[in-house]
């Protein structure tokens with residue numbers, strides 16, 4: 073039996089990880105500026121995270137959502153505390169797509185409406201509604217096609233207002249990433265997020281903040297959307313939440329009411345995932361990772377802007393994208409093969425940096441040194 077071949081793989085087998093370093097099966101060390109796709113929030117195999125999961129494993133690995141599990145309430149309180157969303161309610165699931173799927177479904181239940189506003193280049197996951205709200209025709213199966221999603225241009229307030237003016241009684245929700253990740257690191261503007269809040273309030277629609285990639289402190293706020301100073305009605309989260317232990321969730325405003333059976337999942341909220349997520353929040357708070365993410369990110373963004381060969385830099389905190397000048401398109405490959413640095417990509421030519429929030433300044437400087445050396449090497453090859 074072989075694996076279903078859907079991932080274009082780097083020919084590297086990673087078998088060990090710690091902090092912002094990973095090692096392959098031959099013992100070669102790599103610097104991880106990709107964080108396994110923004111998942112590693114507090115550092116690979118952080119000792120507190122390992123111990124919390126181990127302790128929970130010995131106590132109890134699983135029971136179903138038919139009984140009280142105190143660790144779920146503990147996690148809800150911890151998220152209320154770290155996010156500042158005091159009376160919000162928590163629904164736990166297993167991934168980012170599932171979080172968005174539940175958010176969209178809940179918005180539709182709550183409003184009794186069907187239409188969803190999403191934006192050009194958005195990515196919200198690969199399950200049915202989440203993928204329908206994703207602006208990539210190549211991953212939408214015929215069965216996922218629907219007229220219920222309206223795609224509008226990103227950061228275009230006039231188009232947003234115009235859509236609400238014509239369809240306001242139909243719109244259940246607006247879903248938006250605070251910083252578009254898969255698209256190549258594009259920030260939603262503060263006035264645009266504020267306009268979404270206002271339009272949703274006026275029309276009785278739900279504002280869904282997809283925080284799966286840009287959330288969990290990565291950009292200096294717990295949710296990157298918070299930069300606009302307005303609350304969303306639902307925040308979806310996943311990636312950084314478990315530091316690699318699969319978990320997703322939606323945080324739901326107090327005015328949206330629960331009803332038995334409205335949402336549900338077998339594995340969502342299992343004690344092991346909750347233990348992992350609690351460990352992440354404890355480390356974020358103890359190591360002050362949200363504030364330091366901004367400092368480290370600003371340093372990295374400034375350094376990239378001053379790097380010869382770098383054309384454009386975008387992002388905030390430790391969610392950064394940059395594009396190279398013509399002739400340096402091979403940079404990401406060279407960084408991995410010759411300088412042992414993992415980075416992310418976005419088509420057609422964006423390098424994405426999504427490292428652990430606990431990355432050290434030494435590792436950031438090491439990355440910058442290797443980046444400069446790789447650029448020099450490429451320039452010499454082409455001269």
Ligand SMILES: Cc1ncc(COP(=O)(O)O)c(C=O)c1O
Nearest residue numbers: 167168169195196197253284285
């Ligand atoms: C903004 C955003 N939403 C949703 C998802 C889907 O998350 P998952 O892959 O955990 O289903 C992703 C994944 O990259 C994402 O970046």
